[in-house]
Amino acid sequence: MTEANQMIIAGIHAVATAAQITRTVQANLEAVITLTKDDRSPVTVADLAAQAVVALLLEEHLPDPADRLVVGEEDSGALQDESMKTVRDAVVSTVQQWRPSASEQDVLDAIDHCDHDGSAGGYWTLDPIDGTKGFLRNQQYAIALGRIEDGVVVHGVMGCPALPVSQDAPLDIPDPQGVLYAASRGEGAWEFAGCDPEADRLGIRARSLQEERPLQFCGSVEKAHSSRSDADRIAEHLGNVGEPVRIDSQCKYALVSRGQADAYLRLPTRKGYVEKIWDHAAGSIIAEEAGVTVTDIQGNPLDFSHGAGLHANRGVIAAVPALHGRLIESIKELGIGMEEEA
Secondary structure, three states: OOHHHHHHHHHHHHHHHHHHHHHHHHHOHHHHHHHHOOOOHHHHHHHHHHHHHHHHHHHHHOOOHHHHOEEEOOOOOHHHOHHHHHHHHHHHHHHHHHOOOOOHHHHHHHHHOOEOOOOOOEEEEEEEEEOHHHHHOOOOOEEEEEEEEOOEEEEEEEEEOOOOOOOOOOOOOOOOOOEEEEEEOOOEEEEEEOOOOOOOOEEOOOOOOOOOOOEOEEEOOOHHHOOHHHHHHHHHHHOOEOOOEEOOOOHHHHHHHOOOOOEEEEOOOOOOOOOEHHHOHHHHHHHHHOOOEEEOOOOOOOOOOOOOEOOOOOOEEEEOHHHHHHHHHHHHHHOOOHHHOO
């Protein structure tokens, strides 16, 4: 087995396992809230348990410590306070459902393993629960794991535990099986039904633009994540744009990648905001390998060589190739984002 194959296989198994345990937490939201007496605790439990599971499985599959460095979003600091004992116990118990032999210290150490600063030549970046509010609404979220080497994303795995495989199914009702997406640079993008790494993998491809069909954009449910007013201006400028699909998390990348939408717009909402690498690494490579063009709002490639932030970029546009250039031109003509350059 080549090193590249080892990497993507490790990533797929790690994310698939994390998808299983987070689905269990999401299915028992009320029970977790009752136990911890905290309305947001279920996402904390799922977030930290998923991070621990991914770290433990990368360690299991990749013997070289240099191959399992992770830039993560979370750490165990708050969990170690005695006031958080109930939540800490819930995190440990959730991990033990998968690995009964894991001790509390094993779990805390695994969470804190994801503390790399992005300075190495190669590392992973993880968002264990991307779309926390979607998770709490019992809707869409993703476990997103990307592998970055020399500033370029080379592997990506995205588990979407509540996303239906069928493109005819409603997106606001959690699917009991979900779906997993994976990609390796130059090798294409694949779909695994049921978040099952042993399922037959299906190649996915973005759809062709059809002028007679209204354009379909993906946007964030949360207004703070992308400027809706600017998206509306772009839609009006282009014309023939249907109602946007609003969905949480990097699942938006999946919808464009599998031909269910034409573009995902993430437009800056405030001056100086820097996108995080864990919010885009996995989704962007899956989209690119499915034939989607992914850049910032100025048409520049996403630059993952600046640690935890996309400091050289502003916003993200992921669109089918025939539409992407038109979107960038509309953004330029409308002066979107120009206020930061003044």
